[in-house]
Amino acid sequence: MGTSVEDVVIVGGGIAGLGTAVALKRAGIEALVLERSEGLRTTGAALSLFSNAWCALDALGVSHKLASYTPSLKNYVTDLDTGEVQEVSLTEANGDAVGPRTVHRKALLEALADELSVHSIRFSSKISAIETQQHEGSSIAIVHMENGTVIKAKVLIGCDGVHSVVSRWLGLREPVFSGRSAVRGLAVYPQGHGLEQNVRRYVGSGRNAGFVPLTDKEIYWFFSGISPAKGASLAEDPEDIRKEVLENYAKDLPPIYLDVVQHADLSTLTWAPLMFRYPWNVVFGNLSKQNITVAGDAMHPMTPDLAQGGCSALEDAVILGRHIGTSFVQNGQVLVVKKMSEVLGKYVEERRWRVTLLITWSYISGWVQQGGSGWGMKFLRDTIFYKFLFLKMVKYVTYDCGKLDF
Numbered sequence: 001m002g003t004s005v006e007d008v009v010i011v012g013g014g015i016a017g018l019g020t021a022v023a024l025k026r027a028g029i030e031a032l033v034l035e036r037s038e039g040l041r042t043t044g045a046a047l048s049l050f051s052n053a054w055c056a057l058d059a060l061g062v063s064h065k066l067a068s069y070t071p072s073l074k075n076y077v078t079d080l081d082t083g084e085v086q087e088v089s090l091t092e093a094n095g096d097a098v099g100p101r102t103v104h105r106k107a108l109l110e111a112l113a114d115e116l117s118v119h120s121i122r123f124s125s126k127i128s129a130i131e132t133q134q135h136e137g138s139s140i141a142i143v144h145m146e147n148g149t150v151i152k153a154k155v156l157i158g159c160d161g162v163h164s165v166v167s168r169w170l171g172l173r174e175p176v177f178s179g180r181s182a183v184r185g186l187a188v189y190p191q192g193h194g195l196e197q198n199v200r201r202y203v204g205s206g207r208n209a210g211f212v213p214l215t216d217k218e219i220y221w222f223f224s225g226i227s228p229a230k231g232a233s234l235a236e237d238p239e240d241i242r243k244e245v246l247e248n249y250a251k252d253l254p255p256i257y258l259d260v261v262q263h264a265d266l267s268t269l270t271w272a273p274l275m276f277r278y279p280w281n282v283v284f285g286n287l288s289k290q291n292i293t294v295a296g297d298a299m300h301p302m303t304p305d306l307a308q309g310g311c312s313a314l315e316d317a318v319i320l321g322r323h324i325g326t327s328f329v330q331n332g333q334v335l336v337v338k339k340m341s342e343v344l345g346k347y348v349e350e351r352r353w354r355v356t357l358l359i360t361w362s363y364i365s366g367w368v369q370q371g372g373s374g375w376g377m378k379f380l381r382d383t384i385f386y387k388f389l390f391l392k393m394v395k396y397v398t399y400d401c402g403k404l405d406f
């Protein structure tokens with residue numbers, strides 16, 4: 001059983017964890033990332049990144065590596081109850097000339113991981129418990145690994161996702177199930193799909209389905225709806241998941257959508273329950289304590305209705321990296337442990353209200369879009385939501401988290 005002392009330990013090598021490690025590296029801090037999987041975890045296949053994410057990726061110095069992904073300019077939304085199709089301009093709603101780009105998760109994670117030294121990410125490293133120890137008037141985090149290893153850290157950052165061990169240690173309330181689940185995957189067309197770079201969505205009566213081309217041969221598609229009763233067993237067999245989507249949940253969707261699902265690459269297909277943290281638990285909860293904090297889904301799990309979980313995880317990474325990095329540089333390239341509680345407190349206060357609003361807007365967006373087929377809900381969805389509220393919400397995701405200049 002070995003013991004080592006690190007400046008910064010990050011639990012979880014997903015978007016938030018790798019992003020934070022890259023941000024810290026820009027300041028000259030080599031963080032240790034502990035990831036329980038054997039390699040980069042690409043569950044979910046792809047994700048859409050809005051302009052706030054691209055600002056963060058610029059600050060991290062990796063956006064150029066994803067330059068081959070092109071923006072989606074239009075969003076065609078079909079109301080499943082009325083058949084009406086609305087065209088929502090994503091660039092207009094975004095308030096800038098570039099619409100969201102959908103990227104492979106693998107490409108995003110690799111772009112971040114490639115910035116780090118090979119020793120910075122330790123795979124097959126699952127943390128099981130945390131405690132703290134007083135050392136010369138300051139708090140040191142003690143991380144216990146499942147294999148018996150113990151690691152001491154001057155700063156501990158939990159980027160360990162929805163079921164975060166670190167957020168539990170902070171005393172944050174557990175995320176709750178939204179009542180909905182989502183299937184995601186890639187469709188592959190070896191001869192090319194021939195579709196334009198637009199988002200197509202189908203919403204209403206408790207369902208939200210859609211797809212967006214990733215390359216000229218690959219399409220990212222998703223389906224979310226009221227959780228299937230057979231949920232737990234569906235999650236294990238991709239062939240069953242596809243069958244259920246085609247023959248049950250989405251059987252009345254337009255042929256173009258069903259064709260995309262038919263072309264699913266089963267190795268990329270996953271099913272997940274949609275979880276979120278109640279906004280008031282973020283407002284009133286301890287998002288940091290002493291020298292320990294959280295980022296990404298570990299802090300603010302949200303439903304994916306505004307596609308902001310990953311985007312805001314990248315914002316967290318830059319802002320947290322800037323707070324810790326500035327302190328490090330101002331103290332002569334030294335991480336002064338007794339200053340860390342205040343440094344992390346400033347990060348938390350910068351993030352708290354923004355992520356609270358993102359959780360709230362995401363939930364409202366999902367509720368309105370997938371609500372029932374009554375005339376009131378239809379009026380809300382078609383007249384108020386898409387013509388007015390959606391544009392306001394999407395504008396809210398135009399946020400610049402700033403640069404990393406040390």
Ligand SMILES: Cc1cc2nc3c(=O)[nH]c(=O)nc-3n(C[C@H](O)[C@H](O)[C@H](O)COP(=O)(O)OP(=O)(O)OC[C@H]3O[C@@H](n4cnc5c(N)ncnc54)[C@H](O)[C@@H]3O)c2cc1C
Pocket residue numbers: 011012013014015016017034035036037041044046047048049125126127128159160161162163164165182183184222272274295296297298304307308309310311312313
């Ligand atoms: C259906 C769906 C669609 C989505 N679409 C979008 C989208 O289009 N755009 C967008 O921005 N976001 C989207 N999201 C949200 C996005 O996927 C998440 O917000 C994002 O992945 C969060 O990143 P993270 O690094 O915080 O957590 P994760 O990606 O969950 O990474 C956490 C990492 O921690 C590791 N880990 C966990 N526990 C431990 C432990 N004890 N020890 C060591 N390692 C551990 C895990 O293995 C994992 O690698 C979507 C989510 C869903 C469910």
